[in-house]
Amino acid sequence: MDPQEIINDLQHLADRFDDSVSALATEQQIRDLQASFLGKKGEITILQKLLGKLPGESRKEVGQAFNQAKQRITTAAGDAIDGLVNREASEYLDRHTDLTLPGRAPRMGRMHPITLVMYDIVDVFVSMGFDVALGPEIETDLYNFGKLNFPDDHPARDMQDTLFIKEGKTLLRTHTSPVQIRTMLEKPPPIQIVAPGAVYRRDDDPTHSPMFFQVEGLLVDEGVTFAHLKGVLEAFLARIFGRDVRSRFRPSFFPFTEPSAEVDIECISCKGAGCNLCSGTGWLEILGSGMVDPHVLEGVGIDPERYTGFAFGLGVDRIAMLRYEGISSIRLLYENDPRFLEAFRR
Numbered sequence: 155m156d157p158q159e160i161i162n163d164l165q166h167l168a169d170r171f172d173d174s175v176s177a178l179a180t181e182q183q184i185r186d187l188q189a190s191f192l193g194k195k196g197e198i199t200i201l202q203k204l205l206g207k208l209p210g211e212s213r214k215e216v217g218q219a220f221n222q223a224k225q226r227i228t229t230a231a232g233d234a235i236d237g238l239v240n241r242e243a244s245e246y247l248d249r250h251t252d253l254t255l256p257g258r259a260p261r262m263g264r265m266h267p268i269t270l271v272m273y274d275i276v277d278v279f280v281s282m283g284f285d286v287a288l289g290p291e292i293e294t295d296l297y298n299f300g301k302l303n304f305p306d307d308h309p310a311r312d313m314q315d316t317l318f319i320k321e322g323k324t325l326l327r328t329h330t331s332p333v334q335i336r337t338m339l340e341k342p343p344p345i346q347i348v349a350p351g352a353v354y355r356r357d358d359d360p361t362h363s364p365m366f367f368q369v370e371g372l373l374v375d376e377g378v379t380f381a382h383l384k385g386v387l388e389a390f391l392a393r394i395f396g397r398d399v400r401s402r403f404r405p406s407f408f409p410f411t412e413p414s415a416e417v418d419i420e421c422i423s424c425k426g427a428g429c430n431l432c433s434g435t436g437w438l439e440i441l442g443s444g445m446v447d448p449h450v451l452e453g454v455g456i457d458p459e460r461y462t463g464f465a466f467g468l469g470v471d472r473i474a475m476l477r478y479e480g481i482s483s484i485r486l487l488y489e490n491d492p493r494f495l496e497a498f499r500r
């Protein structure tokens with residue numbers, strides 16, 4: 155047989171495959187057609203048996219033509235099957251997609267109630283001219299206690315059950331007051347800062363959490379008096395709880411302030427009559443404050459004869475619980491149950 159004739163036949167076979175495959179409607183039909191060309195008894199397989207009878211010099215050329223024809227048929231069969239699958243998929247989507255259905259809104263994240271309250275608190279002080287200062291949560295014993303006038307063996311150190319990292323050296327800060335020390339060591343007066351952040355204590359009950367948030371305030375300048383402290387805090391309480399909230403300053407003790415006062419507001423639940431929330435007292439404690447102790451000023455190189463200052467530290471969680479009445483346990487603020495958090499939209 156003439157080698158050129160075989161090459162022509164192969165081309166015609168591949169063309170015929172192309173023509174026939176485009177009319178087929180199922181994958182099985184395509185596979186059957188492919189087998190009738192390339193299978194054991196397929197037309198190309200039978201033709202290939204002639205290859206051995208060809209003169210040696212033309213075998214190579216004809217062999218290549220066989221390979222090309224087989225390749226064309228295999229590729230065309232694959233393409234035809236892909237086309238069928240795509241067509242079926244888009245027909246399925248056409249049948250089952252209802253473009254008139256409303257879309258599904260993505261779930262939006264929102265700010266945590268503690269963050270919301272913390273921002274509100276900081277905003278009030280910033281509007282009064284305070285700058286924001288930050289400090290590390292892993293603190294030295296020296297800044298958390300020593301420089302704040304807690305003597306080594308003073309029982310005041312036990313007042314705040316401390317989570318030590320290295321006893322006597324490093325710890326998780328128990329309050330935001332060390333930011334006072336860092337700020338005063340960094341720059342001379344006038345100083346007017348608020349320091350928000352997380353603090354840690356060995357505390358765990360419905361109103362105390364092992365990790366909670368405080369906002370510290372510090373103002374140091376010439377001629378600062380207790381009247382300034384009272385004025386700033388009363389203005390702050392009016393902004394956060396409303397103009398008519400009653401407050402009282404109660405004498406207290408902190409090693410780093412003298413005199414010291416804790417500030418209570420009239421119970422927002424019973425309006426002073428006495429209830430469970432205020433343990434029957436009619437008042438709720440929300441912050442500690444006082445005039446910066448002259449020893450503390452001296453310890454950071456500020457002349458206490460020239461400068462005086464006031465400081466305060468408030469519990470953000472406590473304010474959040476009062477603000478959003480109905481938060482009965484501080485733990486709710488830290489469990490991060492989405493059903494609880496979704497209630498605080500803004």
Ligand code: FA5
Binds near residue numbers: 443471
């Ligand atoms: C202090 O931490 C002082 N550093 C505050 C201070 C600053 C006084 C500057 C004077 C000058 P105290 O331990 O009372 O003080 O804590 C302050 C507030 O933090 C409390 O009024 C309370 O609202 C809140 N608080 C204390 N412990 C917890 C706790 N475990 N969980 C949640 N809130 C707490």
